[in-house]
Amino acid sequence: MSIALVILAAGKGTRMNSDQPKVLHQIANAPMLAHAMMSGAALEPARNVVVAGHGFDDVRKSVAEFAPEAQVVLQESQNGTAHAVAAAQEALADFEGDVIVLFGDTPFVRPETLEKMVVARGDNAVVVLGFEAADPGKYGRLVMRGDRLEEIIEYADATDEQRDISFCNSGVILAEKSTLFDLIDAVEANNAQGEYYLPDIVGIARDRGLSVTAVACDEAETLGVNSRAQLAEAEATFQSRARKDLMEMGVTLQQPETVMLSFDTVVGRDTVIEPNVYFGPDVTVESGVHIRAFSHLEGCHVSRGGVVGPYARLRPGAELAEDVRVGNFVEIKNAMIDTGAKVNHLSYVGDASIGAASNIGAGTITCNYDGVMKHKTTIGANAFIGSNTMLVAPVSIGNNAMTGSGSVVTKDVPDDALALARAPQVNKLGLAHKLFEMLKLKKKNMSEKAN
Template structure:
């Protein structure tokens, strides 16, 4: 059975006190929206429909960044969750539909799979949870797995408010039936909105069954304020650290390591303290990231070591057994097997051949103020300390550059490039100069 995802992402999030749409606030270095899309991806959906509203253009762009095939449905007026789902209905074409929320980032793939499995037994399936403090959640009236109806808190009686089984808002239903039920939803309620949850009672009135799947309350955490976002970040990081440890990754100080949503680290990799992962990082088995490194958009191969105090930016590709030391920055550069970049170096827009040694203080001067240019260094070259490589430039295999050189022309293979002024020693000048300076200073006093 094919499954379509409908992700509701139209809300402004006024309690965030922000110009940024709520679903675009970052969690684990990714918009909240991406978390919902990532969970739904486990269902291998035939379609992903994102319903936008406030900040529609930015939300649509973020959705496309995660899934270029995502379909955008715009909700011009925010008239409730039922009305939001209605905007997505024209894009459905059979099968089941699962409704998710862009500001509920912790629902798991396992829970969504259980909802789809339950749909085989019920026409409509809603996701519920037992709340420690039910507060203003909608209440679910159920007998076992059979769900009678969902009552919003504003419309619930005192007896119903005493129920602890609460509604998460997530729904799974057969697509054609969902369209039929949404068309029948009214807004005769305390908020004057079209509630998606009304489809449960409507389904039963038409002779269909409704079911409830129960998950842990932590999966249903919605984010409405900056304080809740901070709490969610802490929860995300705690889960990510535990997952890494269980996957065979060594974290020497787990509480100081910060992961992104898509961080991938192989078994037996070692991560030191105070390491921060931005988006798009892959670290293969057996690599080591030492303390105080910041990595994003990079790939680090087996046996490589990075840091401490290194920064890897998007496009950094480290092959096996590469060593990147302290205070090194690498951007859009490929380092082949065995390259060593010990310290105090910037490599940007570069290709470094295998087993080349890059001396301290080396800089690839890749930007002319308008355009970026590339530096290519061959295999087993030796770049002397404090070399400035003014791109575009090529250093051949086995070549060397003298320390302190400014390389502006290509260096042939196995050649030695010296590009600096000849040293001149002036006998006794240091003493005479210092005496003169001291005299000038004394005269001013």
């Protein structure tokens, strides 16, 4: 049976106190909406429809980045969740199969849970996702009889006995397309808010003699985000889960609670990550790497046996081959560092290629930007770049070449050559003493004038 996703993302999110649509606020460097889409993607849906409203253009751009095949439709006025799903009906006019309704502000429903709902659809017309709540509060209650869902009772309408029920409604629903939209057509706005609520289809389905069931998931999966405080809670939930997953896969986190991961972070086993390391988007670290404390990685790849940090920054386009060493206060950007090369401290390497086994001395800078254009520095294999060398790109350093410390290199250096590019040293005897005395006198005169 084919699956279509309908993801509701039209809410403004007033409690976020933001000009940005609620579903675009980020968790682990991806919009909440993207997390919901990635969960649904595990079902390999034939169709993917996002219902947007507030900030429609921004939502559409974000969807295009994470799921370019998805269709974004407009809910012109927000009249409840059933009304929102109805906005997707035209986009699914030629679709035959089941539709699962997700929420862009409920980012943690696991793919395995959605698979359970698909299996449960079998003999049932409608499947609802529920959870056992530690504190049911004002959630809608799922009234079960055996494995059959009798009705969803909103807290305000529940009796004292029904309020004792801890099995609560997440809002996620699965049904065959025609059945879903037939039931939605029958929903009425007979409530205080005058809105059309999706959970009402359960009662309508039961009245029509259709079978309805509920699948249970862990409460943490149903965490919804409606405020900045809940956004922070969601971030903490993601990080805790992601850190645990890494450690179960054989990664050592010396102080797990201080390591921040992104939605797409990939780390191989037997890698060691010290405290206070930040992973931005698009980072892959292979097995047996050592990431030392206070390092920042984004858009980069670190191969086996590498050592990064402490206090290193790998920016987008940084590609480290096997056994590369990048040390403290080193920044790498858009550069390929070949096998066994070392950039051990206090250097900037941008728009560059460094050959195997080369050594980059402290304070080296690839001067890649002329104020308008970026230029490349190429360093061959087994080269030795002396401390405090300025490499003014575009420039090439040959294999087995050297630069003298303090050089400003503006011309290509051939293989096996030593480049010395610094002004001759001149010692002015006694001038230091005279200069200091002159400066002290000047400072004294300025102080007297001020008083």
